[in-house]
Amino acid sequence: MLAAFNPALLYVPWTHPEIFSYGFVLLSVVFALNCNFRASVLMSSIASLQNPPIAVATLFFILTGWKGKGYDYKELLTLLTISSLSAIPYIFYYMNYKTFSLITLSGYSDISYITLNKICSLFSDPNFGLLPYFPILLPFTIISAIISIQKRNWYIPQLWGVLFLIALIGSTQSNWNCGMMYIHRYAVYMIPIVIMVAMLSMKYFSWKSISTIFAISVILTATITGAVFIDYNAGNYVNHNELSNYILTIAPMVYNPPPDVFAERALHKEDNYYKYLPIIYAYDGNPRKILTDYQHISEVEGYIDPRNKDKIISDIEDAGIGYINFGPLWELPIDTSKITIYHTVPSNECIIGNPTIYPLVLFNGWHGLEDWNGIPTRWMQDTATLGTLASSDITATLNFSVTSFHHPRNLEIYVNNQLAHRTTVPISSISVSIPIQLHKGENIIRLHVPEGAERPCDIFGLNNKDTRWLSVAVQNVTILKAG
Incomplete structure (x- = not known):
């Protein structure tokens, strides 16, 4: 039941080799549990054709099968011959490209990318680790490994060693927040080995205890997997899930994922996240977690x-990049609509210019980004908002350029619902620079055109089919220290 109803199913609609590898590793485990190690080695070798880290399991089953035959060298030779199937990709690449791995040659995989954080995340990360999907089974296998060590039975601890080595080899990948369907791709083919450990652990517990543990595990894992299927989203890997949002809001210090995982899920896209630093995860106007490098x-x-x-500053300087965490927030349940991500935006990607003393984020009322002679520009409706997160009470200067559509319009600027400035905007660009008072925490800036917006398609003589509601166009928004 556990082998049939688990998050590996999430990869069935997704065109990728994870189900292929999962299926053959599962067959390998079934044969190993029945002491047919020749078939077990064959199945894991086939699986490793798509995911090389599985070769660790192949080696383990070779050694176990050899031991089971009294270390007969003929059996070892037979098992090694069967496993030679896994060498086919390396031979192919070397014959055609003079390298054993194009991924390594291209720089996408290297031992320098290995970190303990990445290895552990395959097991425990609330976004994609094994634990959120196997909240009973995984701790059960860990307890079983401890019992095995106490009893000096090393088979289960050795299987945990296999899991660790598979995770270690997988962590040589540079892009850790790669495309995935909820659970991490590299964790999918570890699932059968976790189930194998659970099966081998049955001897340490009573039948009643085992029945209860397995029944609860199947129900929980199937329920979690089913719930994800209901809201199946191919873009899940660039969003923090519900569990991680809760942790980041309530106790951010306990979840410090690899930087690309936090950044890309906060930004909702795969990109070079360094150009968006610092990235501030805020809840209800208060920062909960910040990712920054020393430069920022x-x-x-x-x-x-x-x-x-x-x-904190010293640690970030030494590491080059790191997190700033804030204390626990005892608020349940949390309202995810109050989560806001503030970050720097490259000047060529947004109307927010550089420099600005605090990160700015656009909220409601903006149309899509346009390029006006190399200058990023956005039209707004009759009202548009943006926000910033100040670290202290401060007097600052708000600057931007603005152009009115079709005819002059009045523009009102509100800061935290207080009218800060009113001006008339002509159909040619003008610069606006006004002093504003920011308070510590979140500050909302609202731009409002009292006369409202118009649609170009409704204006006689324009011969324009644009159906958007337009009032004024805004460029190069910055907030600087006053004076």
Whole structure:
């Protein structure tokens, strides 16, 4: 039941080799449990054709099968001959490209990318690890490994060693937040080995206990997998899931994923996240977690608790990049609509210009980005909002360029619902620069055109089919320190 109803099913609609590898590793485990190690080695070798880390399992079953035959060298030779199937891709690549791996040659895989954080994330990450999908079974197998060690029975701990080595080899990949369907691709073919450990652990517990544990595990895992299927989303890997949002909001210090995982899921896209630093995960106008490099530390150091400031800055300087975490927030349930991501935006990708003292984010009322002679521009409807997150109370200057559609219009600028400025905008571009008062935390800036917006398609003589409601166009928004 566990082999049939688990998150590997999430990859069935997704064109990728994970189900192929999962199926053959599962067959390999079934044959191994029945002590048919020749068939087991064949199945895992076939699986490793698509996912090379599975070769660790192949080697383990070779050694186990050899031991089961009293270390007969003829049996070892037979098992090695069967496993030679897994060498086919390496031979092919070397014959055609003079390298054993195009991925490694291209720089997408290297031992320098290995980190303990990445390895552990395959097991415990709330976004894609094994634990969220096997909340009973995985801890059960860990307890079983501890019992095995106490009893000096090394088979189960060795299988955990296989899992660790598979995760270690997988972590040589540079892109850890790769395309995936909820559970990580590299964790999918680890599932049969986890199930194997659970099967071997039955001897340590009573039948009643085992029946209860397995029944609850099947129900929980099937329910979690089914719930995900109901809201199946191919873009899940660039979004934090519900569980991770809860953790990041309530206790951000306990979840420090590899930076690309946090950044790309916060940005909702795969990209070079360094150009968006610092990235601030905020809830209800208050920062909960910040990812920054040392180059941008001055932009966020005002948020840091003075008691820990020196150490946090020193750690980020040493590592080059790191997290700033904030204390626990005891609020349940959380309202995910109050989560806001603030980050720097490259000037060629947004109307937000550089420099700006705090990251800005666009909220409602904006149309799509346009390029006006190399200048990023957005039309707004009659009202548009943007926000910033200030680390302290400060007097600043709001700057932007603005152009009215078709005829002059009045523009009102509100900061935290207080009218800060009113001006008339002509059909040619003008610069606006006004002093504003920001308070510590989230500040909402609202641009409002009292006369409203118009659709080009409704204006006689324009001969324009544009159906958008347009009022004014905005460019190069910045917030600078006053003076």
